[in-house]
Amino acid sequence: MTQKAVPRSSQPRRLAQWSAADLISGYANGTLSPVEVVHDVLNHIAEHNPVLNAFAWLDAEPALEAARASELRWLAGRPIGGERGVDGIPVTIKDLLLAKGWPTLRGSRMVDKEQPWTEDSPSAARLREHGAVILGKTTTSEFGWKALADSPLNGISRNPWHTGHTPGGSSGGAAAAAAIGFGPLHVGTDGGGSTRLPAAHSGVFGFKPSFGRVPGYPTALAGNLFHICPITRNVADAARLLNVIGQPDVRDWQALPPDGRDWLEGLDDGIAGLRIAYCATLGHIRVDPEIAGMVERAASAFSSLGAYVEAVEPNISDPLTDYRVLVDAGIARLFETIPHERHGLAEPGFRAAAARGATLSATRYLAAVQAREALAQRLTDFLGREWDLLITPTTVAAAPLVALDSQDDGNAASLSPFTYPFNLTQQPAASVPIGLTAKGLPVGLQIVGPRYRDDLVLRAARAFERYAPFPTLESVT
Numbered sequence: 001m002t003q004k005a006v007p008r009s010s011q012p013r014r015l016a017q018w019s020a021a022d023l024i025s026g027y028a029n030g031t032l033s034p035v036e037v038v039h040d041v042l043n044h045i046a047e048h049n050p051v052l053n054a055f056a057w058l059d060a061e062p063a064l065e066a067a068r069a070s071e072l073r074w075l076a077g078r079p080i081g082g083e084r085g086v087d088g089i090p091v092t093i094k095d096l097l098l099a100k101g102w103p104t105l106r107g108s109r110m111v112d113k114e115q116p117w118t119e120d121s122p123s124a125a126r127l128r129e130h131g132a133v134i135l136g137k138t139t140t141s142e143f144g145w146k147a148l149a150d151s152p153l154n155g156i157s158r159n160p161w162h163t164g165h166t167p168g169g170s171s172g173g174a175a176a177a178a179a180i181g182f183g184p185l186h187v188g189t190d191g192g193g194s195t196r197l198p199a200a201h202s203g204v205f206g207f208k209p210s211f212g213r214v215p216g217y218p219t220a221l222a223g224n225l226f227h228i229c230p231i232t233r234n235v236a237d238a239a240r241l242l243n244v245i246g247q248p249d250v251r252d253w254q255a256l257p258p259d260g261r262d263w264l265e266g267l268d269d270g271i272a273g274l275r276i277a278y279c280a281t282l283g284h285i286r287v288d289p290e291i292a293g294m295v296e297r298a299a300s301a302f303s304s305l306g307a308y309v310e311a312v313e314p315n316i317s318d319p320l321t322d323y324r325v326l327v328d329a330g331i332a333r334l335f336e337t338i339p340h341e342r343h344g345l346a347e348p349g350f351r352a353a354a355a356r357g358a359t360l361s362a363t364r365y366l367a368a369v370q371a372r373e374a375l376a377q378r379l380t381d382f383l384g385r386e387w388d389l390l391i392t393p394t395t396v397a398a399a400p401l402v403a404l405d406s407q408d409d410g411n412a413a414s415l416s417p418f419t420y421p422f423n424l425t426q427q428p429a430a431s432v433p434i435g436l437t438a439k440g441l442p443v444g445l446q447i448v449g450p451r452y453r454d455d456l457v458l459r460a461a462r463a464f465e466r467y468a469p470f471p472t473l474e475s476v477t
Contacts, residue, residue, distance in 0.1 A: 016044035017181030017474060020089045020237045027074045027088055034074065034088030038067040038133055041090045041183045045135070048180050053157045054173040056095040057102050058136035063090070066133045073131065080131040084264060086244055087131030090183030094174050095137040096144050096220070097121040097187065097228070107140045107151030107170075109345035110338050122215040122249035123187050123228055130244050135183060138173030142350050143221055144189060145331060146170065147197050147415045152347050156402050159202060160473055161442060165399040168198030168415070174231045175202035179442075179473060185241045186231040191222035192323065193419025195229040196431040200416075200444025201399035203433045203471060205461065206231050207238045210452050211426035214245050215252035221330040224254060225323075225423040233472060235432075235462040239263035242454075256452075266455060271463045272306030274456070277387040283313045285417050288397040291443050295393045298434040298445050298468070302391065305463050314382045314390070316421070319375050323420050325360060325368035332357025376425040383427065384450035389460055392418045394431040394444035418446055428454040432461045433470040442471070 015023070015037045026032025042060050049055055070088035073079045079087040098104050098121040105111045120128065127134060139157045141148055149157035149172020157172045159165040160180040167176040171188030175198035178186045188195040190208040199206025208227045220226035228245065230238035240263075248258040278299045280292060287295075303309045335343060335354040343351065383390055395416045422429045428451070431444035445464075449457040 014044065014181070015040040016183060017472070018184065019234055020086065020184040020240055023089055023184065024083050024085070027079065028083050034067040034070040034133065035064065037088070038063055038090055041135065044180070045182050048160070049182070051158060051163055052160060052176050052180060053155060054138055054176040054182065056105065056107070056137045056139045056154050056173065059102065062101070063133050063135050070131050070133065084240070084243070084262070085130055086127065086185065086240065089132050089185055090135050091127055091132045091185040091187065092135050092138045092174060092177055092183065093121070093124055093187045094171055094189055095140050096189050097123055099124040099134065099137060102137060104137070105153055106144070107142045107153050109152050110342045122217055122252060123245040125249065126244050126247050132185070132244070138171070138177055138186065140173065141170040142347055143331070143334065144170035144191060144194055145327075145350055145353060147193055149173065149176070149198065150402070152345065158402060159399050161203060161440060162399070164401055165441065166201065166402050168201030168399060170194040171229070171231060172198045175199055175204055175206065178202065178204040178231050178233055181233075181474070184232060184237050187241070187245060188229045188231045189220070189226060190229050190423065191220065191226045192327070192423050193416040195227070195231055196394050196419050196429060196444070196446060197416040199231060199431040200394035200433075201442060203436075203442030204231060204233050205235055205238055205430065205432055205470065207242070207430040207458070207461070208422070208428060209242065209246070209454050210256070210428045212254050212256040213454060214242070215249035215255040217249065217251035221334045222327060223330055224426070225326065227423070234470065235458060235465050236264065236267060239267055239458055263455070263458060267458060267462050269459055270305065271302065271460050274307045274388040274460070276302050276307045276309045276389045276391060277312045277314070277382070278309055279313055279390060279392050280311070282392060282418060282421070283316065284318050285396060287393050290437055291393055291395070291397065294435055294443050295445050298464070299391055301464055301467050302460070305467055314379065316375060316378055318417065319371065319421055319424055320417070322368035322371040323424060325365060326372070328353050328357035329360055329365055330357070332360070372424045375421065379421070379425045379427065380451060383448065384453075388450070389456060390448040392446045392448070394418060394446040398437050398439070398441035398443060422448055425451070427451045428457045430457050430461050432464055434468070436471060436476070
């Protein structure tokens with residue numbers, strides 16, 4: 001197979017940066033080979049990852065073996081999933097999720113590497129079954145506990161737009177990999193903003209589906225705050241990935257029942273007639289003026305696309321205190337499962353969270369659960385009955401310098417207070433890139449939908465993407 005020449009105006013510079021849809025098209029018409037694509041991705045990683053540090057684990061030979069098997073299926077005309085699948089597509093998995101044969105160390109020196117590692121997470125299992133080429137595991141903050149991209153185990157991951165800045169976290173490695181083009185598909189997680197925040201900071205699309213849409217196993221420390229998420233450079237690729245990782249797995253008793261939906265269907269139906277609430281502050285959040293102006297201008301695009309848009313507040317208070325109770329309790333429980341002699345290997349902020357969680361009473365925990373229920377009821381009424389969608393900034397500021405990564409306060413409260421309320425409510429939410437600051441750092445806009453209306457969020461994101469195509473590194477440099 002030989003590579004087909006593609007005009008610069010319609011394709012990125014190198015195969016590593018092509019979309020999944022374009023790669024599949026090339027495989028189908030015989031102008032591309034999964035093997036040459038994976039070779040190009042691995043070369044791209046070798047060139048840029050030493051600076052970015054996006055990978056916790058990279059394994060070239062199994063990836064090439066999977067690519068060779070995929071190539072044989074395409075040559076025989078029997079690709080798994082056909083032209084709407086992921087056969088032969090490079091993908092990464094965040095190092096909070098199990099992948100058979102590779103250690104899942106979760107960014108922590110507390111985890112013993114010498115284990116069998118014989119089980120796939122549901123996402124990894126579905127991707128293998130569908131012929132995807134898993135390259136390796138991307139970096140995370142320690143157990144994903146903070147909204148930055150450093151860990152005691154793997155050090156600092158950097159933002160491809162400006163390497164002096166963080167890509168955000170905790171799915172920082174996945175977001176950096178997506179932004180630079182280490183393949184088109186990346187699986188992250190989000191327990192309080194850990195996909196949407198790095199998507200905004202890294203200039204990519206991050207989608208947190210409704211809770212249970214993507215099965216997870218084993219249970220995360222954040223419990224049912226924890227969502228498994230596509231991170232990509234365009235909306236259609238995220239929908240394609242969701243088609244695969246959203247398939248059922250009996251190990252997750254909280255997963256939504258399978259409905260056989262193809263998330264690519266109806267993606268281009270637009271948003272004409274939808275009622276969209278635009279909220280710049282959620283009633284209490286201060287946003288950098290440059291970002292606030294960019295988000296306000298982006299919000300006007302939804303009116304141009306035929307939606308009814310109105311500035312409105314959802315009348316909620318900041319749920320941070322109760323959110324922290326739930327997270328700290330989870331961290332404390334995690335600490336109980338780790339040998340005491342290893343606790344000192346954790347970073348100080350993580351140990352402090354565990355200590356706070358250990359002092360919580362059952363009644364305080366239940367009070368937080370009840371406060372969460374009240375918030376969810378209010379936002380269920382707001383989104384679905386009063387409004388179809390909500391749009392907000394994703395972050396309060398652009399990506400901070402990596403110097404901040406050595407601190408222990410890199411939490412969602414300070415970096416992205418717009419995101420964690422919608423983990424409490426389990427509603428679908430996405431961050432879409434809307435441009436660059438004067439310093440050249442990406443900015444994101446958050447789109448939130450009613451629970452289980454993932455299709456509305458994807459449609460709105462796609463409509464905005466068509467109206468104002470997402471900037472990519474190669475398109476602006």
